[in-house]
Amino acid sequence: MSGRSVGHPLVQARLLRRLSQEKLAALIRAAGKRRGINVATTKKTVSAWESGREPDKVTRELIAEVFEVDAEACAALPWPLWLPAPDLSELHHPWTAAGTVAVLADVLRSGRMDRRRFVVLTGITLTTLLHRWLTTEPDIAHAVVGDGRRVSPGMVDRIDARIAGLQRDDDTHGGGDLIFEGEAYLSLVTRLLGHGACTDRQRARLHGQAADLSRMCGWMAYDNGHHAAAQRYFAAALRAAHASGDVLLGANVLAFAAAQTYSVGNPADADAMVRTAQSAVRGRSTPVVDAMLCARRARALAKAGDARGCYRALNRATDLLGKGRRDDDPPWAYWVEQAEIDMLTGSSLLDLGRPAEAQKWFRAADAAYGPQYVRTHTLYLSRIATAQLQQHDLDAACDSAIQALDLLGDINSARSTDQVRDLAKQLAPHRDTPPVRDFLDRARTLVSA
Template sequence: MDRRGFLISSGATLSGIAANWSNAVTALPLPLDAPGRRLDPEVMTRLEQRMDDLRHLDDVLSGSELLPAATEEYRLLNRLASRATCDSRVSRRLFSNLAEAARVCGFLHFDAGQHAQAQRFYITSLRASASAGDPEVGANTLNFMAIQTYTKGNPQDAVNLVRTAQDRVTGSTTPRVRALLHARAGRALSKTGNRKGCAREFDAARDAFAKGIHDDDPPWAYSVTEGEIEMLAGSSALDLGDPRRALHSFTAAQQAEYSAAGHVRDGLLYLTRTARAHLELGDIDAACATAAEALQENSSVNSARPSDVLSDLRDQLAPHREVRAVREFLKMSA
């Protein structure tokens, strides 16, 4: 059995990790005092730019393609954090950047289906954010941990992770970050079947996002868009057994130019969910057309999550082989 596909922490252990982070991140970060090459602010700015480039590459490349580069970036930052000397301000920036590098590595391992390693990187990210005294980057890591947890583990654990993030940053972060956490809470609640709680969180996400962009938004918050919120709302409606509402949200996301935002892999994932919504509404031709579009796009991205959903769609469409569109899709995806 390949144990890389299993979570290494869940339940009370996972909640304890989040609680420990919440307590630790409030402490003042310690300046680095190890002997070594001095890291000045200009070098730190270049490292932060490299991290920003990596984030944007993550929007369009699969985990398997980007993972080697992301891992090397993490190792570089980890070495610098272990050896470099810098003042407390640069130290804070370095550990924040290290936390974000670990978060990206965690997500890329998750996208590649390597869940144990993904969780290890997420936990490392939380530790680095606590060292930096940066609750926002840690809250974003909990946001991504929640995705993994409601996908592979207990959805209530995912809700608890997002609640910890919200409790720590809601009063001090920007509306855009609050919108992200509300939307993630709504998505996690949909996995538990909590319709009312899910609806409240998405209403709050839309209200927060409507407050607009702020100069102090974290650099990773660019991914929080109206389209992203509506896509999450649509996915939640689908899991709650309301495919018609799901299609309404998916259409709203497309109208918000989600596909033009450069998030190729996520756009592909949502295409597969749109196909599923059509299928659940009995529109087999539309389901096949959308699934075929997703299949063609995935041939260039090769991401594990859309591939898994497309495999499930094949199984669901197989009983309808008498329909020509189904036969063509099954042949194409064989």
């Protein structure tokens, strides 16, 4: 998703009040008129603010009036952190085992219904979440005492096995349908945490499973284009990882949350997530986990236009991965391979305006993964097509785009469909060219381009 940052607090405040940019501009002009101030705010002005430009002091006062924010709140916080934000239970419950169970239950109740396409954790709300994860002591010793039947070791083992299967199924086919299974298992684990009689070791394992499952549900929600729901799942996963006492698991949650965040136009928040994770795991990590975090940070820096920082992080990721795997690598890190680093390198180069080099890295990554990873193959083909289009090779771009289009029927991934749809929009000005016309005709049916 390109354009303005969908995570900017003004976007959130506006959409929470169901205001278009044009309607907000009109309300600001009306507020100025009531004060005898002539302001020329337009839809274009609002768009500029949402892209990072700061309004002047008088206009900020008018914006505060429109959103009914009192002067004391405006004085206490810098722009735009005083704007209204979603009221999320995951920000208010205590960082205890009981609080974690309450957040998991609440997110399960509301997550599937929260289909907003903008993120809900940014600015001060995100900073608060990261700070609490980093500084609060885990509460395992004061875990909730279950009032139900004893949880059997076999049950916990079976959940572990299904989590591993879900991870690999998502790698292959996308999360459009799998999210329902992920939510069902997360609901089971949440119930066991809230009502089952467990040993301390079992409870720690269940919290870790809740973190894995909530992280997967967040990734699947993101794959479906539901950004608010995704972030709520990620926040719940971070709490569950914290309650498990596994700091590396929390870092993994933040790495996936960062990928969503930079993808929707908020690279600064994504960078903050990864740097927080790196601080937390320092001295307790493995080279593979550190490589993953460096690669995620490289993507955020590329999205922010920091080429030097990006290349430095990518080189560091490659060096760390070259140290090889260790027996104490976490199981979830199975996917951190050179092909993943190659893919992230290609994506970074594409963002930094180097499409020819990006294409080489994409092809190397795609060859390593193989066509059985259908969603990954579709995403690579879409990015290869974008790189080819940026090099003005219409025939090659159309060929790659058609291959990606043909694969959409085998997966359920809104993210993949959106990338093919974006290709159709980029190719539309060249519809007089026969290959482009053929692709657009086919795309019109499948992705409503």
